[in-house]
Amino acid sequence: MSIFSPQGNWFRYPEGGERMWIGLALVWCIIMFIAMPFWHFFGKQNATGESYTVEARDFEERVDRFVEANQVDEIEGVPVVEVPSGGDIYLLGRMWQWEPVLKLQKGETYRLHVSSTDLQHGLSILPLNINFQVLPGYDHVITMTTTTSGTFDIICNEFCGVGHHWMTGRIIVEE
Amino acid sequence: MNSQSATVDHRICNTTGLTVFFRSEFFIKINAVMGVVFLLVGAIAAILLALTRWSAVMFLDEVWFYRILTLHGVNMLVFWIIFIEMAILYFASSTLLNTRIFSKTLAHISFVMMVVGALITNYIILDGRADVLLTSYVPLQAHPLFYVGILLFAVGALLVCFNYFATLYIAKKNKTYTGSVPLVTFAATTAAIIAVIAILHGAMALVPSFLWSVGLMAEPDAGVYRLLWWGLGHQTQQVNVAAMVGVWYFMATMTTGAKPLNETVCRGAFVLYILFINIASAHHLLVDPGVSTEWKIWNTSYAMYLAVLASMIHGYTVPASMEVAQRRKGFTKGLFGWFAKLPWKDPGFSSVALSAIIFGFIGGITGVTLGTEQINIMAHNTMRIPGHFHATVVGGTTLAFMGLCYYLVPLIFQRDFYLRSWARVQPYIFAIGITMMSLGMSLAGTYGVPRRTYDSDFTGAAIETGFDPVAHILLGVLGIGGVIAFLGMMLFIGLVVAAAFFGPPIKDRKMPTWQDEKSQKMTDDLINRGYEEEGKHYEHVKTPGTIALVLIFLLSFVIYYFANWASLADLWFLN
CATH class of the missing domain: 2.60.40.420 (Cupredoxins -  blue copper proteins)
Known part of the structure; x- marks a missing residue:
């Protein structure tokens, strides 16, 4: 329960659907991250801040x-x-x-x-x-x-x- | 500072079994009340603005448009939200940890500072001496009292955060709880930590502005001011996100009996907020002079989008915990049987569910996309920006806080609502209005309609210009959505004020349920069992429905994101 104190050692690795989603989300985050330097080198529209x-x-x-x-x-x-x-x-x-x-x-x-x-x-x-x-x-x-x-x-x-x-x-x- | 004394300084909540100290209850109440007072000010400003940006109406004149826009930003984004967050801090420390607050005196002082600061700021804005909008970008200059008011408010909030941390400390020292702090307290702590960092940035931006306004300092550099101001401006939004997600978890438990699937994952996601959100101010400087590409890419992505990852994790764990709870109650039919059987008539629940949907699908997707270094060229300072943040901070945070109020009033003010069937439809009215408004803004922004601009026809300009008629229709959608949202907001304020001050008292008994007796009993049963089962594994209950929902979300995200890259490629070459 989010309003009660968890007892003992509650550490647990994510498993099942949760683990799959975290992995998928992380992959998407990395794709979005790479998109910016990619466009910087290969795209034609950049804000360089010069x-x-x-x-x-x-x-x-x-x-x-x-x-x-x-x-x-x-x-x-x-x-x-x-x-x-x-x-x-x-x-x-x-x-x-x-x-x-x-x-x-x-x-x-x-x-x-x-x-x-x-x-x-x-x-x-x-x-x-x-x-x-x-x-x-x-x-x-x-x-x-x-x-x-x-x-x-x-x-x-x-x-x-x-x-x-x-x-x-x-x-x-x-x- | 001392252990529990014999004098009656607390009550046991008949609904949750939590210990509510009268003193902290008092501060929860007065902060919540002040929050709603400034919400009303901000809402009246909001309807005036919506009726002015609606280009067929144009209700205000230009002087009052910019003045009211300043008033709206300050009251909504600062006063309303932060007062409610202060109430949440008192609740999450004292009530959830079964302890008194660290210092009553400090709580009084900080509250008075915040109220006085807010009043000074509002006075100087309405008096026409601070038409600088929320951001007060240098070299725009406001009357010194504008900066004094905001700084006073901010220092007050900082003192509440200090009181909060000290309360956590004495609770730990006095062993008022066993095990770890509850997840909601963990979320509130995240919000408080980010708030401290945000306020320090704010001081670095606003103290020099104040000194400049009284002639003690040279004019601050416009670019540096923007960097520092957004250290305040963006991070306070992350305070809102952390507090809002905390409210999602709280309301998920209260309304469906949900238990966080995995405390490690949920808390880990909050830690990601703390670690990576402090570099978010770069979002606002993507097309600024003076900042380099490397700096922008690293900082706007919050170090490879790890804070976005955190929100995507919460976006799964909150509905997944509800799905598990629903399936344990026996709603196991198909992929979405559990979803259909959620307590949609409970305004506490529906507010939070709609908040999560609007925040994720509209606010989140647009925010990350517009915050991409190059895509921002097509979005900076257009209506796409308010279209994005009205979905996060209004459709998301404000709506979640409304849902919280439907439980706060009976649990803390111990009074019941009148017109309960009106309360049941209120979240839907508000959500529909704010969604329409946000989409109207976003789409008008794709035509280049600027934000913070009185006249979208530029009447009186030397060189005439204007927009496609479709853009004006979209501004009409904004206006109509704004009217609907305003009606939903007034209904909310009317309902909570009537209940909090004049509602039928519900002392010494359980809070009247917003659901039917049978669902409430199932939820209570889960909450009671969940507590006993702490540490046991029941997570073999799968969450296929939530997986389907988040996959739909990811697909929408991917489509919107790449569609923006595609339209960027049509622009002139820019370097």
Whole structure:
């Protein structure tokens, strides 16, 4: 009984169905464990956590230079930059806008630098449902290859104050 | 500190034969009552939130949405659950070990600290000076009193844990019991140990935040804060799991006469919780900058999923012990004859059975899958996350604690329930509501609908965006499920408050059974025989039905897990 004290030596090895289930569960746990390093080496989608310390002002300057060099247009006051050939691209999250809008080329590989200059934000690329955490002070680098084209919206999915649900952005991937 | 004195400071329970000390009974009662008070606060917040996330309704405005969301998280996940756990600690030490509590003064002090801490926190949230949500992620800053309130509450809880360990010590020293501590006490000890580790992490996260909020310290690092905060945030969930599994074992015995099949296995599984759960905070940092792959893989899996193994073991041993009990009563027909004959009309039993099903099939499977390093990319901060944890902590823990209350009130408050037939349907209403809500959330999350967000249409954003209409229908499922769960919750609160304060007294007699006389007699008989047969083998009684159930569970798990890998492979390449 679970409410009474067991007496004497109650040690016993599991047997029968119980032993079978423990064995089966353990095998499943090991499979799930191995799946992660397996995907790390053989899968194409990994969150490596690659990041560098960065001051908010420095990151902002890098974003400004990036926009200045590559701006082609503007949507609703947000600059649009076009980077057709891969390489380093920048995205700044701050209350309550993602900028710039990124115009990319399908099949290219980009090193997306994303950071915040105020609170924590959540980078969420829809409808793909790709999500990464964005922290002030961290230059978070996500190496991504755009395997599909189209217009992808960015929202913020980390609470960042009362205007959190106005914080959007966009990535346009061209064929 | 002294041996049993002649003065009457205890009673013998007419139902279980356990010794109930009046002093510990008092602390069980006041902690349970405070738990239900904060449950009510959290529940009112919950319905407001459900009616706001339901995108066709959007009841609150944005300011109050985030404010009420903060209130909901703090009251439900911290105050309600921890007050009930404190009641469980007093019960599992004093009542089950036949001893007084170590210190009455300490029990009073800790209780007052917890109540004052909770009131301060709720006041500052409702006053609009702590719209930081439960996690209060730095650099979001709350009023200093927010941190003071939570820290006061946490230190109070820490003192209760200390009182608990000291009570275990004096029970052992005074030989108030023979043999080993009961399994329920072992479970409670597991919960208390994890609670101490969790609270220490919480202090490391919140003390610097407090000092920062009063200007005595520089702004803490956002990433380090997250690591430390989740040392509190995730581990308190494992406190809930350990306490909930303890309640499963307790209620299995009370309602069906089940005896743990193998004490070694059951206790070993609890030890796995203690050893491996402390690294679980990594779950929340899977797509964070600054943490390496090796660190994440080892830590999120709790060292090769050994804590998941523990839950899978309990998921077998609890129903298997019931199956053995049922078969010993003569319900041996086929694979599931025992299952059909379980006391489904006993709200104590049905709550716990539904709790185990929802926790395992929805909460457990989604949790382990979403907590996989790479799969988390498709889940982090989407509605899939609250979809998961409302199945574990509400459908699992809260529902199990509701079931416990259907026995706590007659056994400890010694009062009977009114409207007993309403009580019999209450667990089902709540379970249906919370299951719908959880599934609505999880499925909306697969469309990328974010958690903790007021407006799923992003009205007013410079760059317009929105979701597929199906996602909005799923948010409607969330809303309707939330309403049903809220009704079930209000029914529960009404029933237990009416019973605990105004119910017909049942002093000096056995607790009125929730089952029919015949089943109750069979259960009593097993409990009495089980005690005498301690150490004997009757485990030749096989458990084919439970084996079938857990195999269905494993199959669902495998399918859901690999389906997620398959959809991950469709994403852009990310490195």
